[in-house]
Amino acid sequence: MKSILVIEDDSTISELQRDYLEINGFEVQVAADGEAGLAMCLSGIYDLVILDLMLPKLSGFEVCKKIREKQDIPILIVTSRHEDIDVIRGLGLGADDYITKPFKPAELVARVKAHLARYERLVGRKDTKNVIQIRDLTIDADTRKVFVNNEETVLTTKEFDLLYFLASHPNKVFSKEHLFERIWGVDALGDIQTVTVHIRKIREKIEKDSASPDYIETLWGAGYRCRG
CATH class of the missing domain: 1.10.10.10 (Winged helix-like DNA-binding domain superfamily/Winged helix DNA-binding domain)
Structure with a gap:
């Protein structure tokens, strides 16, 4: 079973994400602030991170940067902002994709499945030109x-x-x-x-x-x- 870490300070949103992901067969844990989320992620037991950008204690931008310094797992950023610069900054720090609030839970699940499948194919890929x-x-x-x-x-x-x-x-x-x-x-x-x-x-x-x-x-x- 794939393990997902949701780093989101809005409990209503994080519970919705967890419910839909668990219904679709994922194991989900939630962190309510950036510091706790980063500490949990660096334990190395997660297959994908869903990361809000606006977090208490440590911003999503900083969390993304620090995760990327240590791990190479898919990061999906979730933001309520609509400014392109925030999305560009998040992608520039190492995020793989983004989704803007409000979003449909089914779309979030589809993004998660797609990135996990793509990551597995790429990591497991063998090539004649090694x-x-x-x-x-x-x-x-x-x-x-x-x-x-x-x-x-x-x-x-x-x-x-x-x-x-x-x-x-x-x-x-x-x-x-x-x-x-x-x-x-x-x-x-x-x-x-x-x-x-x-x-x-x-x-x-x-x-x-x-x-x-x-x-x-x-x-x-x-x-x-x-x-x-």
Whole structure:
């Protein structure tokens, strides 16, 4: 049974989430503030985190950042805010997806199932090209680790998937729309701005100068490609 951690200070919302997730076969635990949620998450027993952004004691942004420093599990942020900058910030800190309040419980359950299934496929994936080497960049598909100049750099699940996909097709240009469908899924809810955010975060982690990248190039009006 998959274990879900809900970090939400509104008990009405967290109880609704727990009820629907438990009905669908998940084990659910709830934390009512950021500090408690982070401590519970770092125990390492959860398969996915549903994280509210506006939390007491420690904000959802900080919780997301600290989880990503230690763990590579799906994070679904839930926010009552409608400003794009909050969504972009959450995705930039390592969240995999977002859902805006008010939401339909069935939609939340569907998102959870989709991200768990995708994560299992990606983690369990075997590939004939287990290690990709591009100059000083090494990408290991089996361990899902990335090294720059032999030093490991930690990528989130979606950052790794995006980098691996581009590196697996060197010098080929992919549009934002294609990358969004390939990495997030054709039925994923969201927008292609997610791709831009993740490309920026990847560059910050693997490039000597993210403003003048050696690996992930932008072709204005066309998309992105990985220089082989």
